[in-house]
Amino acid sequence: MDFKSVEKKWRDFWEKTKLSSFDKGNFDKKYYVLEMFSYPSGANLHLGHWYNYALSDSFARFKKMQGYNVFQPMGFDAFGLPAENYAIKTGIHPEDSTKQNIATMEVQLKNMGAMFDWDSELYTCSPEYYKWTQWLFLQLYKHGLAYQKQSPVNWCPSCNTVIANEQVVDGKCERCDTEIVRKNMTQWFLKITDYAEELIKGLDKLDWPEKTKTMQRNWIGRSEGGEVVFPIGDDKITVFTTRADTLMGVSYVVLAPEHPLVDSITTEDRKQDVAAYKLAASKASDIDRLSTVKEKTGVFTGAYCTHPITGKDIPVWIADYCLATYGTGAVMGVPAHDTRDYEFAKKFGLPITRVIRGKDCEGELPFTEHGIMVNSGSFDGLTTAEGKKAVLGFLSERGLGGVKVNYRLRDWSVSRQRYWGAPIPIIHCEHCGAVPVPEKDLPVRLPYDVNFTPDGQSPLKKCDEFMNTVCPKCGRPALRDPDTLDTFVCSSWYYLRYPDSKNAERPFDPAIINKMLPVDKYVGGAEHACMHLLYSRFITKALRDMGYLNFDEPFTSLVHQGLILGSDGEKMSKSKGNAVNADNIIDTYGSDALRLYLMFGFSFAEGGPWNDDGIKAISKFLDRVERAVDTAIANKGKDSNAAQAKELAYALNYCIKKVREDMETFSFNTAVARIMELVNVMYRCAESGDAYFDTCETLIRIMAPLVPHFAEELHERMGFKPSVFSYPYPVVDESKLVKDEVEIAVQINSKMRTKIIVPTSLDGDELTKFVLADGKVSPLLEGCSVKKVICIKGRLVNIII
RNA sequence: GCCCAAGUGGCGGAAUGGCAGACGCAAAGGACUUAAAAUCCUUCGGAGGAAACUCCGUGCCGGUUCGAGUCCGGCCUUGGGCACCA
Numbered sequence: 001m002d003f004k005s006v007e008k009k010w011r012d013f014w015e016k017t018k019l020s021s022f023d024k025g026n027f028d029k030k031y032y033v034l035e036m037f038s039y040p041s042g043a044n045l046h047l048g049h050w051y052n053y054a055l056s057d058s059f060a061r062f063k064k065m066q067g068y069n070v071f072q073p074m075g076f077d078a079f080g081l082p083a084e085n086y087a088i089k090t091g092i093h094p095e096d097s098t099k100q101n102i103a104t105m106e107v108q109l110k111n112m113g114a115m116f117d118w119d120s121e122l123y124t125c126s127p128e129y130y131k132w133t134q135w136l137f138l139q140l141y142k143h144g145l146a147y148q149k150q151s152p153v154n155w156c157p158s159c160n161t162v163i164a165n166e167q168v169v170d171g172k173c174e175r176c177d178t179e180i181v182r183k184n185m186t187q188w189f190l191k192i193t194d195y196a197e198e199l200i201k202g203l204d205k206l207d208w209p210e211k212t213k214t215m216q217r218n219w220i221g222r223s224e225g226g227e228v229v230f231p232i233g234d235d236k237i238t239v240f241t242t243r244a245d246t247l248m249g250v251s252y253v254v255l256a257p258e259h260p261l262v263d264s265i266t267t268e269d270r271k272q273d274v275a276a277y278k279l280a281a282s283k284a285s286d287i288d289r290l291s292t293v294k295e296k297t298g299v300f301t302g303a304y305c306t307h308p309i310t311g312k313d314i315p316v317w318i319a320d321y322c323l324a325t326y327g328t329g330a331v332m333g334v335p336a337h338d339t340r341d342y343e344f345a346k347k348f349g350l351p352i353t354r355v356i357r358g359k360d361c362e363g364e365l366p367f368t369e370h371g372i373m374v375n376s377g378s379f380d381g382l383t384t385a386e387g388k389k390a391v392l393g394f395l396s397e398r399g400l401g402g403v404k405v406n407y408r409l410r411d412w413s414v415s416r417q418r419y420w421g422a423p424i425p426i427i428h429c430e431h432c433g434a435v436p437v438p439e440k441d442l443p444v445r446l447p448y449d450v451n452f453t454p455d456g457q458s459p460l461k462k463c464d465e466f467m468n469t470v471c472p473k474c475g476r477p478a479l480r481d482p483d484t485l486d487t488f489v490c491s492s493w494y495y496l497r498y499p500d501s502k503n504a505e506r507p508f509d510p511a512i513i514n515k516m517l518p519v520d521k522y523v524g525g526a527e528h529a530c531m532h533l534l535y536s537r538f539i540t541k542a543l544r545d546m547g548y549l550n551f552d553e554p555f556t557s558l559v560h561q562g563l564i565l566g567s568d569g570e571k572m573s574k575s576k577g578n579a580v581n582a583d584n585i586i587d588t589y590g591s592d593a594l595r596l597y598l599m600f601g602f603s604f605a606e607g608g609p610w611n612d613d614g615i616k617a618i619s620k621f622l623d624r625v626e627r628a629v630d631t632a633i634a635n636k637g638k639d640s641n642a643a644q645a646k647e648l649a650y651a652l653n654y655c656i657k658k659v660r661e662d663m664e665t666f667s668f669n670t671a672v673a674r675i676m677e678l679v680n681v682m683y684r685c686a687e688s689g690d691a692y693f694d695t696c697e698t699l700i701r702i703m704a705p706l707v708p709h710f711a712e713e714l715h716e717r718m719g720f721k722p723s724v725f726s727y728p729y730p731v732v733d734e735s736k737l738v739k740d741e742v743e744i745a746v747q748i749n750s751k752m753r754t755k756i757i758v759p760t761s762l763d764g765d766e767l768t769k770f771v772l773a774d775g776k777v778s779p780l781l782e783g784c785s786v787k788k789v790i791c792i793k794g795r796l797v798n799i800i801i
Numbered sequence: 802g803c804c805c806a807a808g809u810g811g812c813g814g815a816a817u818g819g820c821a822g823a824c825g826c827a828a829a830g831g832a833c834u835u836a837a838a839a840u841c842c843u844u845c846g847g848a849g850g851a852a853a854c855u856c857c858g859u860g861c862c863g864g865u866u867c868g869a870g871u872c873c874g875g876c877c878u879u880g881g882g883c884a885c886c887a
Binding site: 036038039041077080081082153154162163164165166167168209211212214215218219221285286287288289290291293294325409410412413415416417418486487488491525526527528529530531532563600601602603606608609611613614616617618620621623624627669670672673674675676677680683743744745746747749750751752755787788790792795796798799800 | 802803804806812813820824825827866867868880881882883884885886887
């Protein structure tokens with residue numbers, strides 16, 4: 001088949017007949033299939049795009065043939081760091097390079113032959129889109145979900161700029177090799193933590209991979225415990241603990257080096273050591289700081305706080321194993337019952353007091369299991385569970401603590417000191433403070449002529465034209481916020497924009513999206529498990545609470561695609577020279593062959609190494625199907641061979657049943673295997689006249705979503721009116737799958753001995769009798785007494801002797 | 802380091818706790834052909850055996866079970882994430 005002209009022919013046909021457009025007047029059987037939109041990076045689509053988009057498209061076409069009104073939009077996540085870095089390097093403006101990249105990718109995506117609804121396309125970098133990203137930020141602000149606070153950033157003292165984590169290599173700046181320090185800056189945060197509880201609870205009802213849900217649960221990190229207050233002068237140190245029952249064993253308190261109290265409590269003679277330690281800590285990453293193998297470090301502040309129960313003096317230390325971002329940024333040190341505290345106390349010679357013992361024996365220190373309280377005065381004898389309640393109850397009565405649930409989840413930092421993003425729609429006025437830009441003034445446009453070479457300031461800060469404005473409240477001169485929004489903000493709501501993407505009046509029409517959403521099937525990489533996917537859930541819930549939506553979750557069902565590696569098993573990259581060019585493949589084998597190979601050669605969620613022989617084989621398989629179609633045309637009108645017709649009917653219906661199940665779960669590789677099995681049977685039954693033709697007709701419809709151009713062509717060649725996608729997806733006839741006999745395995749003492757054929761109808765005692773009397777089985781049992789027989793219908797019989 | 806996965810023939814990969822290796826590639830043999838390609842057919846985890854068949858085998862070590870690739874505990878290796886790459 002001349003796939004080049006065939007593919008062009010059918011793409012034109014689909015475009016003319018509007019195959020991929022969504023019927024906006026009909027939500028009854030809507031099906032919203034969404035693939036994570038892509039970043040317009042390089043020039044060409046790579047195999048990863050094909051793997052995600054083409055295979056999801058096959059799923060979408062499968063849904064369409066099942067009678068769904070399918071909505072499958074496409075767009076670009078167009079703001080971000082790479083375009084800006086590219087601009088710093090080459091001088092090409094991010095807007096220009098991004099637009100160029102988008103134009104290239106659009107052409108290629110259109111040539112993919114996917115059912116994308118191009119009328120709904122969006123780019124996050126267009127003012128028509130980011131206007132509403134800014135609107136979203138303002139709504140969050142108005143509802144108390146956006147606030148400013150000081151927060152550390154990676155700072156390169158040589159480039160004089162903020163550096164992304166990705167650009168920090170071994171604690172040094174990727175560009176100039178200077179050691180990175182952390183520096184506090186005032187930044188905007190979104191209060192995702194307000195939704196921590198609901199974000200955990202909501203996971204239960206989602207059809208998402210279990211591992212993704214587990215990752216989100218752990219990321220949010222709910223832990224039940226309590227707060228304990230250690231007074232210090234007129235101030236107080238509050239710690240969070242999950243082991244209040246060990247409170248009587250506290251021998252020191254540790255503050256994070258960044259804790260706000262550190263400077264005020266440090267005694268004169270300790271100031272130098274503390275300052276040096278703080279500097280060192282500012283250079284270590286959280287990952288290093290939390291390492292459990294690294295030797296513990298810390299310094300004494302010279303200060304003492306008061307134990308809330310005993311009133312004794314407790315030394316206050318700072319140590320980098322305590323993070324400012326977790327809990328209260330302070331921990332109580334109980335060396336006898338916590339591994340890290342134990343190491344710390346050993347190293348610095350702090351007292352280690354046992355206050356918990358095991359139920360049956362004392363237990364070696366550090367004893368981190370639950371047990372019975374000892375050395376704890378009136379609490380002695382209580383179990384860990386009872387002790388936690390009692391201690392926190394005691395503290396609560398005295399205003400020194402109480403029960404508390406803590407989350408590991410932190411608020412979402414959204415300020416970026418960069419150019420290529422959506423400007424934060426806030427005006428800073430000397431008199432009125434941070435004032436939101438009035439909605440009528442949106443979008444706050446990103447200026448084109450900006451110097452974005454790094455020199456210590458946000459690029460926008462150097463653009464007077466942008467910065468200088470008037471305060472919307474008091475009318476006096478004021479400055480705009482010089483930062484842009486994290487691109488994750490742009491991508492946290494794009495799925496809401498698609499169904500009504502040209503709406504100039506509002507971000508979305510609730511009447512439409514309440515019917516279109518949630519997304520029925522969302523497909524994208526697992527690397528987004530804890531960020532994009534969590535942010536989107538948060539934004540959906542926040543908008544719901546503001547009254548803009550009536551659903552709780554954006555993505556009902558989620559599937560991750562794996563990664564396609566180079567044929568050497570390594571990640572594809574230009575520098576490794578193992579990248580496979582999708583264009584060359586399509587040119588040689590056609591886009592349908594590429595799709596089918598990507599389906600067949602990998603487990604969708606796993607991905608794997610590319611193999612040139614694999615696509616050759618698939619290409620040959622398509623030729624084999626084409627020959628079967630020609631055989632079918634030759635067979636038409638001839639009498640059927642009854643035996644072959646029966647075999648074909650069984651094979652066909654088995655195939656329909658399995659392919660339907662497999663397509664539903666994105667098990668494309670096994671779906672294709674079942675189709676190959678059917679084709680193999682057809683080759684054995686090539687002389688069966690009309691039965692062969694009918695089987696082949698159905699085969700082509702089964703295959704249509706997987707190889708759309710190829711199937712349209714053969715479907716037409718067989719004499720059917722296009723489009724094949726206007727036909728319903730084949731339905732299984734269960735009656736053709738009923739068999740009288742089945743082969744089962746016979747085990748003796750759980751070892752495979754033989755296989756026998758038994759009537760399908762037999763079960764339980766009847767089956768046991770049948771098997772024991774079988775001519776092949778009975779000789780194996782001679783002289784043995786049967787103790788027990790385990791029957792698994794249709795599978796095996798295990799005889800225990 | 803922490804969280805989450807994965808590890809099955811020469812290779813890609815299949816297997817609701819129930820016949821390990823479906824389907825395919827590669828390889829070998831055969832048919833067709835002057836020949837090659839294409840196509841069609843057969844074999845194809847390892848060891849032993851003429852064969853029937855037997856034994857071993859799903860990263861490693863243990864456990865649960867009549868039965869474990871699958872469940873549990875402990876390791877090893879690889880991959881993803883760790884909050885400013887998206």
